[in-house]
Amino acid sequence: MENKEQLYTVSIYTENNIGLLNRISAIFQRRHINIESINTSASEIEDVSRWTILVKMTEVQIKKIIGQIEKQVEVIKAFYHTEDETIYQESCLFKIKSDLLFEERQIQNIIKDSNARIVTVNKEYFVLEKSGRRSEVDLLYRELSAFGILQFNRSGRIAVTKDAMEITKMLAALNS
Template sequence: MENKTFTISVYSENNVGLLNRISGIFLKRHINILSLNVSESEIETVSRFIIVVDTTEKWVQNIVGQLEKQIDVIKAFYHVDEETIFLENALFKIESSLLFDERKIQNIIKESNSEIVTVSRNFFVISKSGKRSDIEDLYNKLKPFGIMQFVRSGRISISKDKMEISALLEELKHK
């Protein structure tokens, strides 16, 4: 079996220590987490972990099974990229004088569909949402001008198909 990029969605109660237990599952199997995002989900009081890994389908099935054995985990799913809609966000902090003195920076911002979110006397901040490759491309174009700070979020993702998590939670409520 060949390695692929998988996005794992874990719905859980929001309890202390779960992130540590989840990362331990990957650590034991020597599988690197490429991206991790934790946020509220569409269901009140339920958190959603989005974990991106590069592994085989056999390993991701095993991991999802292990994740679901965790006491706080309600349900876990996995998807390949073609089954999801996903993106990342990034912020770039650049020296302000370049915005006014270097026309090429303005063209890069416009061509990359980025936006300037703040401008101060000393710096300005560019925001970019998109696929990782789009963000890396913008990074490479801005790098020669000097990037003061850079940060990229983990992947956020929703599945193209309906996920039955709401129905599952409603069912569990009535048991």
């Protein structure tokens, strides 16, 4: 089981320092592991950033990677999670010609069926937003591709764990 490749969501809590992105991505690059998506934002802890990285690898590989990531001075703690251990979403934006919205009934049905949301409409184009699982975003992309997509942009994965993360308690213990 440990040698089977699967998707892992990596959560890294860090100080926000210049150059850390290069060093963390180099850890994956040296092992020839492709990063599927990467997202960074403020975390639930003041002055601590949280990185969410999606990678496909074996459990043996991910354990080694986590060890290497935690050796970085600015890294407070790193975790890895399987698909079943997380609740996750992606978001995307589609820019499409406006005349299609009014002339193609099928586009309106696609929007409704996919639970996408119209963000803006003007004479030249309209913009749709869709949040959901990667498969939902991929399906909407395929359906809209038949009509022509002017622009498309997808976010990286954002995720929270189903179980409690002990990072807040760990940091409180370090600061006392």
